[in-house]
Amino acid sequence: xxxxxxxxxxxxxxxxxxxxxxxxxxxxxxxxxxxxxxxxxxxxxxxxxxxxxxxxxxxxxxxxxxxxxxxxxxxxxxxxxxxxxxxxxxxxxxxxxxxxxxxxxxxxxxxxxxxxxxxxxxxxxxxxxxxxxxxxxxxxxxxxxxxxxxxxxxxxxxxxxxxxxxxxxxxxxxxxxxxxxxxxxxxxxxxxxxxxxxxxxxxxxxxxxxxxxxxxxxxxxxxxxxxxxxxxxxxxxxxxxxxxxxxxxxxxxxxxx
Amino acid sequence: xxxxxxxxxxxxxxxxxxxxxxxxxxxxxxxxxxxxxxxxxxxxxxxxxxxxxxxxxxxxxxxxxxxxxxxxxxxxxxxxxxxxxxxxxxxxxxxxxxxxxxxxxxxxxxxxxxxxxxxxxxxxxxxxxxxxxxxxxxxxxxxxxxxxxxxxxxxxxxxxxxxxxxxxxxxxxxxxxxxxxxxxxxxxxxxxxxxxxxxxxxxxxxxxxxxxxxxxxxxxxxxxxxxxxxxxxxxxxxxxxxxxxxxxxxxxxxxxx
Numbered sequence: 001x002x003x004x005x006x007x008x009x010x011x012x013x014x015x016x017x018x019x020x021x022x023x024x025x026x027x028x029x030x031x032x033x034x035x036x037x038x039x040x041x042x043x044x045x046x047x048x049x050x051x052x053x054x055x056x057x058x059x060x061x062x063x064x065x066x067x068x069x070x071x072x073x074x075x076x077x078x079x080x081x082x083x084x085x086x087x088x089x090x091x092x093x094x095x096x097x098x099x100x101x102x103x104x105x106x107x108x109x110x111x112x113x114x115x116x117x118x119x120x121x122x123x124x125x126x127x128x129x130x131x132x133x134x135x136x137x138x139x140x141x142x143x144x145x146x147x148x149x150x151x152x153x154x155x156x157x158x159x160x161x162x163x164x165x166x167x168x169x170x171x172x173x174x175x176x177x178x179x180x181x182x183x184x185x186x187x188x189x190x191x192x193x194x195x196x197x198x199x200x201x202x203x204x205x206x207x208x209x210x211x212x213x214x215x216x217x218x219x220x221x222x223x224x225x226x227x228x229x230x231x232x233x234x235x236x237x238x239x240x241x242x243x244x245x246x247x248x249x250x251x252x253x254x255x256x257x
Numbered sequence: 258x259x260x261x262x263x264x265x266x267x268x269x270x271x272x273x274x275x276x277x278x279x280x281x282x283x284x285x286x287x288x289x290x291x292x293x294x295x296x297x298x299x300x301x302x303x304x305x306x307x308x309x310x311x312x313x314x315x316x317x318x319x320x321x322x323x324x325x326x327x328x329x330x331x332x333x334x335x336x337x338x339x340x341x342x343x344x345x346x347x348x349x350x351x352x353x354x355x356x357x358x359x360x361x362x363x364x365x366x367x368x369x370x371x372x373x374x375x376x377x378x379x380x381x382x383x384x385x386x387x388x389x390x391x392x393x394x395x396x397x398x399x400x401x402x403x404x405x406x407x408x409x410x411x412x413x414x415x416x417x418x419x420x421x422x423x424x425x426x427x428x429x430x431x432x433x434x435x436x437x438x439x440x441x442x443x444x445x446x447x448x449x450x451x452x453x454x455x456x457x458x459x460x461x462x463x464x465x466x467x468x469x470x471x472x473x474x475x476x477x478x479x480x481x482x483x484x485x486x487x488x489x490x491x492x493x494x495x496x497x498x499x500x501x502x503x504x505x506x507x508x509x510x511x512x513x514x
Contacts, residue, residue, distance in 0.1 A: 001496060002488070002489045002490060002491055002496055003482075003483035003488055003489060004483070005496045005497060006457050006458075006461060006488070006490065006491045006495060006496030007460075007461060007488025007489065007490075008444050008451060008454075008460050008461045008463060008464040008488060009442065009443060009444060009479060009482065009486065009488040010483075010488065011461050011464045011465065012444070012464045012473045012477070012479045013270065013274075013473075013479045013481060015464065015465075015470055015473040015474065016274065016277065016473040016474035016477075016478065016479055017270075017273065017474070019277075019471070019473060019474035019475060020273065020276075020277040020474050023474075023475075072497050072498065072501035072502075072503075073497075073501050073502065073503025074503065075497070076493055076497040076501065076502045076503060076504075077503055077504050077505055079493050079497075080493050080502075080504075081504050081505060081508060082505075082508040085505070085507075085508060089507070090505050090507070090508075093505050093506060093507055094503070094505070097503070097506055098503050100500075101500075101501045101502070101503035102501070103498075103501065106464070106465060107470075107473075185266065186266060187265050187266060187269070194265060197265075200263050201263075203264075203265050204263060204264060204265045204268050206265060207265040207268045207269045207272065207363070208268065208272075208363060213272055213364075214276070216269045216270075216272040216273040216276060216364075217272065217273035217274070217275075217276035217277050217280075218276060218280075220269070221273065222266060222269045222270045222273055224270060224481055224483075225260075225266065226260035226261070226267075226481075226483035229266065231259070231260055231263070231264025231265060231266040231267065232259045232260060232264065233259060233263065233264075234259055234263045236333055236336050236337050238263060239258060239259055239262045239263030240262060240329050240330075240332070240333040240336075241329065241360075243357075243358075244329035244330050244333065244358045244359070244360065245329075245330065245333045245337075245358070246329075246330025246331065246333060246334055246351070246354070246355050246358035247333075247334050247337075247338050248334055248338060248339075248342070248347050248350050248351070249350060249354055250342075250346070250347070250350055251338060251339040251342060251347075
């Protein structure tokens with residue numbers, strides 16, 4: 001939390017991501033070839049194929065939490081509030097009453113304003129709850145990032161039968177728009193396929209695949225979030241490769257490495 | 258550590274930063290106006306001025322730890338090794354014996370190779386110790402990121418009398434090169450002035466100053482590091498603005514906010 005909500009470093013990374021996105025979109029709009037960055041149904045990360053764009057107006061699709069909004073109030077409560085409460089209950093209360101306890105991620109408002117000026121439709125695809133669509137529209141709008149309208153520019157968990165998966169919502173959006181850029185803090189904001197990886201290093205390795213690696217900063221834009229999410233998994237043996245597991249020779253046990 | 262060393266999200270942010278840098282440098286080299294991104298002596302963050310570039314060959318300056326190298330071995334030892342040891346001792350042992358327990362940050366090698374192809378000199382400015390210059394040269398070289406040569410393409414803590422401050426070393430580099438891009442995981446990798454901020458929110462606010470904000474992703478490139486560093490400071494009252502300190506109404510004490 002110190003890093004994400006308090007540090008200049010995380011604020012700078014956030015601005016850097018939004019700046020890269022703004023320049024990238026400007027460049028794409030000047031070119032002839034408007035490629036969608038939404039993976040097509042049935043595509044794989046090994047052999048990515050994207051939905052067709054012909055004849056569709058340009059759009060950018062963003063996750064909401066820790067992508068366009070910093071949930072400062074919720075995290076403050078997480079850090080200082082009563083312990084041992086049910087997450088889902090607390091989160092639902094947050095969606096409903098935390099409307100003014102959020103801020104845009106650094107650089108988000110400037111970038112979304114620039115997208116609107118460039119004629120790019122801005123659409124939100126979030127796992128906030130469909131039963132709280134109205135306060136979420138309000139939170140986005142009052143942070144200056146809207147308009148967010150449920151079913152038009154706002155897609156929520158509960159909109160379909162796939163729960164917190166986002167591919168089906170992405171395909172629904174991509175039926176009507178040429179999605180030239182996406183932004184998120186979780187790999188699932190780009191493709192549900194990332195979360196099918198069988199273990200921690202395999203999931204990380206998917207981001208380096210030849211068809212995937214060039215998309216980071218060129219179509220897919222990642223915001224920092226070390227506070228929560230699907231990436232926070234694994235023990236020392238999962239996150240540090242076996243051939244990098246050093247010990248200080250001054251204190252390593254005899255026979256140890 | 259799960260985030261930085263284990264997650265696909267952090268790997269993707271790292272690739273995004275290196276990609277943004279590579280495209281930015283290509284663009285700068287095609288233009289006429291090669292602006293230095295090293296703040297001049299006496300400049301402030303409020304009114305940034307940069308050192309002159311006329312007649313100097315282009316260079317990019319990078320921090321080393323958690324910027325071009327992931328210190329996987331050191332962090333593994335931090336997590337699993339003997340506790341309560343002196344940090345400076347352990348770090349000095351690491352510099353000397355950890356040469357093969359590091360990896361390039363995701364995307365670093367591809368970007369540094371591209372810089373070399375574009376004729377940009379790659380220079381490292383790190384707070385690793387001057388007394389361990391040789392193993393640090395070796396660590397950088399053997400990770401495929403070199404050549405690192407002390408006093409030419411590698412500048413270290415102890416090279417001058419300013420300790421871990423980096424401005425004097427930056428100015429020394431900028432006497433000979435037009436530094437068109439810098440990369441780091443700490444604000445001090447861009448200017449020592451960031452660390453003169455009087456408190457946590459003030460330090461974060463410096464990154465949003467009108468003369469500073471446009472540099473993130475356009476000259477100054479930030480790599481993620483929520484594991485250690487000057488940004489990890491402050492309590493709840495420092496990192497969450499007073500007007501964003503929400504509590505769940507279902508559990509908030511009466512009279513609380």
